[in-house]
Amino acid sequence: MSHVKCLRCRECGTEYPVEPIYVCDFCFGPLEVAYDYDSIARVISHESIAKGPLTMWRYHDLLPVDVEMALDMGTGFTPLIHAKNLGGKLGLNKLYIKNDSVNPTFSFKDRVVATASAKALEFEFDTLACASTGNLAGSVSAHGAKAGMDTMVFFPADLERGKILGAGIYGATLVAVEGNYDQVNRLCSELADNHRWAFVNINMRPFYSEGSKTLAYEVAEQLGWRAPDVCVVPGASGSLFTKIWKGLKELTDLGLIEKNDTRMHMAQAEGCSPIARAYEEGTPHVRPVTPNTIAKSLAIGNPADGFYSIQTIQDSHGSAVIAPEDEIVEGIQLLAETEGIFTETAGGVVISGLRKLALSGAIKPDDVTVAYITGNGLKTQEAIEGVINPVFTSPSYNDFMESMAAHTNGKSQ
Amino acid sequence: MTRRRIKLTFPQDMVKEPLIHLLGKNFEIVSNIRRADVRENMGWVVLELDGEEHEIERGLHWIVESGVRVDPVSGDVVEG
Numbered sequence: 001m002s003h004v005k006c007l008r009c010r011e012c013g014t015e016y017p018v019e020p021i022y023v024c025d026f027c028f029g030p031l032e033v034a035y036d037y038d039s040i041a042r043v044i045s046h047e048s049i050a051k052g053p054l055t056m057w058r059y060h061d062l063l064p065v066d067v068e069m070a071l072d073m074g075t076g077f078t079p080l081i082h083a084k085n086l087g088g089k090l091g092l093n094k095l096y097i098k099n100d101s102v103n104p105t106f107s108f109k110d111r112v113v114a115t116a117s118a119k120a121l122e123f124e125f126d127t128l129a130c131a132s133t134g135n136l137a138g139s140v141s142a143h144g145a146k147a148g149m150d151t152m153v154f155f156p157a158d159l160e161r162g163k164i165l166g167a168g169i170y171g172a173t174l175v176a177v178e179g180n181y182d183q184v185n186r187l188c189s190e191l192a193d194n195h196r197w198a199f200v201n202i203n204m205r206p207f208y209s210e211g212s213k214t215l216a217y218e219v220a221e222q223l224g225w226r227a228p229d230v231c232v233v234p235g236a237s238g239s240l241f242t243k244i245w246k247g248l249k250e251l252t253d254l255g256l257i258e259k260n261d262t263r264m265h266m267a268q269a270e271g272c273s274p275i276a277r278a279y280e281e282g283t284p285h286v287r288p289v290t291p292n293t294i295a296k297s298l299a300i301g302n303p304a305d306g307f308y309s310i311q312t313i314q315d316s317h318g319s320a321v322i323a324p325e326d327e328i329v330e331g332i333q334l335l336a337e338t339e340g341i342f343t344e345t346a347g348g349v350v351i352s353g354l355r356k357l358a359l360s361g362a363i364k365p366d367d368v369t370v371a372y373i374t375g376n377g378l379k380t381q382e383a384i385e386g387v388i389n390p391v392f393t394s395p396s397y398n399d400f401m402e403s404m405a406a407h408t409n410g411k412s413q
Numbered sequence: 414m415t416r417r418r419i420k421l422t423f424p425q426d427m428v429k430e431p432l433i434h435l436l437g438k439n440f441e442i443v444s445n446i447r448r449a450d451v452r453e454n455m456g457w458v459v460l461e462l463d464g465e466e467h468e469i470e471r472g473l474h475w476i477v478e479s480g481v482r483v484d485p486v487s488g489d490v491v492e493g
Contacts, residue, residue: 027447027448028418028461030487130492131490131492132493133493154491155491181489186485189485199490201490202487285455285457288422288482297492300489300492301489
């Protein structure tokens with residue numbers, strides 16, 4: 001049994017029973033899962049967690065699902081790597097990369113879809129759905145397949161076909177909506193209100209977003225049960241950012257870590273940075289924007305958790321940084337060339353933001369710093385096409401030596 | 414009848430305009446404000462609209478044409 005007490009409005013505090021709802025009837029504020037922490041405290045310990053599986057479900061006491069209903073696809077407990085090479089370049093002695101690009105569908109979305117799909121099964125939905133242009137579509141489709149549920153994936157019709165192949169292979173019904181991004185948003189919100197489908201990030205959102213907390217629990221455990229001094233997290237809806245903070249606070253409140261004085265830094269892409277701009281302007285009100293960025297997985301112009309992200313920045317004495325569009329690919333290259341990790345554009349945003357924070361002195365050399373890499377580079381190969389230059393040669397020894405010399409000279413110029 | 418939950422975001426130059434009043438006056442729409450924050454440089458209002466589907470569509474089209482952004486209360490739901 002889970003330790004969930006109720007759903008609670010983040011604005012007015014009104015409480016609701018645990019149902020597939022997401023908006024407060026009174027103020028239309030977002031609903032969040034509230035737990036019975038006394039009950040959790042009675043059963044959880046470092047030892048109880050260590051006895052669990054090497055997946056995100058080792059933290060099931062802190063998740064809003066009946067673990068018996070959960071699909072175990074092997075999600076979570078991804079590597080936390082001491083990034084000595086990258087750290088050396090940035091002057092950071094204790095830099096760690098949380099490599100979440102090695103989940104079953106190659107992004108952190110498997111964590112949130114794991115909790116949403118488990119809850120959908122508990123609520124006896126037979127259809128799992130989402131609106132997505134990439135990572136989320138793949139994860140929802142894979143979980144739907146594993147659960148034996150019908151799966152619906154909605155996306156704008158003008159999306160490149162390659163983006164959606166990774167969802168279609170799992171047998172999902174792909175729905176290409178002839179409309180712009182905002183119209184797809186609106187259609188899906190209406191569908192979620194009027195059909196008995198489990199839209200993972202709409203009517204299942206309170207449960208969905210809780211899955212992100214496991215990225216805080218794992219990092220704390222992998223660091224030997226302590227909170228990092230600094231987290232650098234990519235910013236889209238702001239949900240991941242706020243939930244990592246929530247996870248760290250829960251561990252502190254339960255006595256599983258001594259203290260949490262982590263500074264939470266968000267990295268957004270220049271072409272879609274509504275939260276970072278609000279932070280720079282010193283306002284908690286996030287002004288929606290129309291995204292225009294190569295970091296498609298972060299392209300959320302009207303972030304649902306924008307306001308709460310600003311609160312998290314303030315509470316944790318963190319900040320938000322903007323990665324210039326022309327530095328995102330540099331960030332991807334830097335991580336690949338120093339640590340051998342190939343990340344997607346969102347990871348390029350994180351590394352670019354990390355570099356900015358290190359250069360500005362916002363991160364000190366001995367701060368225990370965790371940069372979250374949330375998606376795999378094979379998903380956004382088109383972004384790096386212009387920077388990969390092979391050596392062309394005929395199959396002759398002399399030609400090869402000449403081509404190599406020309407290539408090496410070209411690189412050094 | 415249709416019921417729609419939306420968020421309006423007003424740019425600075427529209428903050429002083431009585432748009433929600435005009436929405437009820439010019440269209441067959443009943444609006445009910447649930448939450449709002451209006452400042453001198455921007456404002457947002459979360460509200461519920463009641464009316465016939467086509468009338469709500471006409472009203473929202475007029476609001477968008479006026480320069481106000483209209484979003485579902487859930488924020489963007491299309492994710493990468």
